[in-house]
Amino acid sequence: MEPLPNAPAGHGLAAGDAAAPARADWVIDQGYDAYTEAEHATWRTLFERQRKLLPGRACDEFVRGMQDLPIAPDRIPDFRALSAVLRARTGWEVVAVPGLVPDAVFFEHLANRRFPAGNFIRRADQLDYLEEPDVFHDVFGHVPMLMNPQIADFLQAYGQGGLRAQGLGTLAQLARVYWYTIEFGLVREHGGLRLYGAGIASSFTETVFALEDDSPNRIRFELERVMRTRYRIDDFQETYFVIDSFDALLALARIDFGPLYERALAAPEHAPGDVLPDDTVLTRGTGRHARQRQQP
Template sequence: MHLSDLPPGQRDDWTIDQQWDRYTPEQHQVWATLFERQTKLLEGRACDEFLAGMRALPIAPDKIPDFRQLSAVLKQHTGWEVVAVPGLVPDEVFFEHLANRRFPAGQFIREASQLDYLQEPDVFHDVFGHVPLLMNPIIADYIQAYGVGGLRAKEKGVLDLLARVYWYTVEFGLVEQKDGLRLYGAGIVSSYTESIFALDDPSPNRVRFDLPRVMQTDYRIDDFQETYFVIRHLDELLQLAHTDFAPLYEQVAQRPVLQPGTILPQDQLVHRGIGTYHNAKR
């Protein structure tokens, strides 16, 4: 797409002005409703690093955050900034932003009737779910490395394999702490219902993270996950950032794609799910 073809206000890197002053009182109220119920739920559920990032950022309970204020704090700590986009962006645009420590966040917010499910990520998912962990140096480096790796994977035609790693870590990952399993994936911490399901429900599998295994495993985009992968600590993600994926792509490409609920004999199980939730829907 050429710059002349872009919608008004959209730049050739797909960024737009957030136009914070144009949010309505009703939109701020949607944020306030989502923020209040989610923060009450996440104490004792979200990992310590997420909660610390939330406390350190200018994220207020009663109004949509201003990306300029968020970026000012992030830049001081980890060199990241938040840039506004109108919604989902092409893969290469997304990776280019991440590779340069720019997190593209949807500037719109869901309707009051869509509190529990939204097909396209909005400002609550992107900012509440993702940005607090960008204050953590490990996550900051990991997501930048993912952006660089994503550009390479797209060139090699193996983007689906790398996308599964992002999905099962950044979006839907669990981590062990001294006081038990905790959430760090943005898709979970920004979802009231999945925050409960991922930790408390006996239905899903919780499997120790193994990189080739994750690259081989398909995922659900329309419902709760059937399997969550568990890392022992966030440092594991930093190890991934320094991993040479090229030989893994060749290795995993020869294997069959695993369905989301599959358990392998060699899996290290944190919890074997009983599958009742998804079986009832089949």
């Protein structure tokens, strides 16, 4: 089981879980000088095993973003240094938060080109399991793709759309778009499939599972289909949706979601592992992993 990404619609901090920080936007100081050598060593372990695993599996834009950012293999990155490079490239910055934040705060940050990242790192005995996103998931997984102008624009539009969706009562439908793209998305590239979703890129085991295991479905991304599809928050995904290019994501930012919400709310929902007659199926999975997890 892998770290739970910071996705909205039920995955923000519930009221009463923790006291809100002093600032309304939940931003805190990263506390960079307070990181211990043990915490830097945990970063180094996580970084090194992903570095060996991602070549040929991560998309070119992820690799390029990682190369262009001040992300070192042996030290937790300083958000100030990351933000200086991001602002110059795409106008984004990374702000520290104590963990999961309320949905409204999350959307407000994205709408203003601020990416909220947890300032803590998992313990050495939590390398493959964490209940909320830490600095490795948020920075290693998400930040390299913010160097891509298309992803940068899409995420800002997503934040703006999230604020609207809250008022319309359609947050669950919009959250699925984020989940199946920014967190667990695949893209066609070099005649095959590559990952760009942070939930995959930051996970040692799901990197291989998403691309190479025979268990999950891999289906061409179709917006209304995704809006009606539930997802797994406690295990590997049963279905991964594949975009043809990052231009396809940017095109979503220009769509009026209002009519789509109406149709999605009126139509039945799909289970995470469903394959529909009109799906463009790239790989029909065996469902083996999900069945094994359901066994007593």
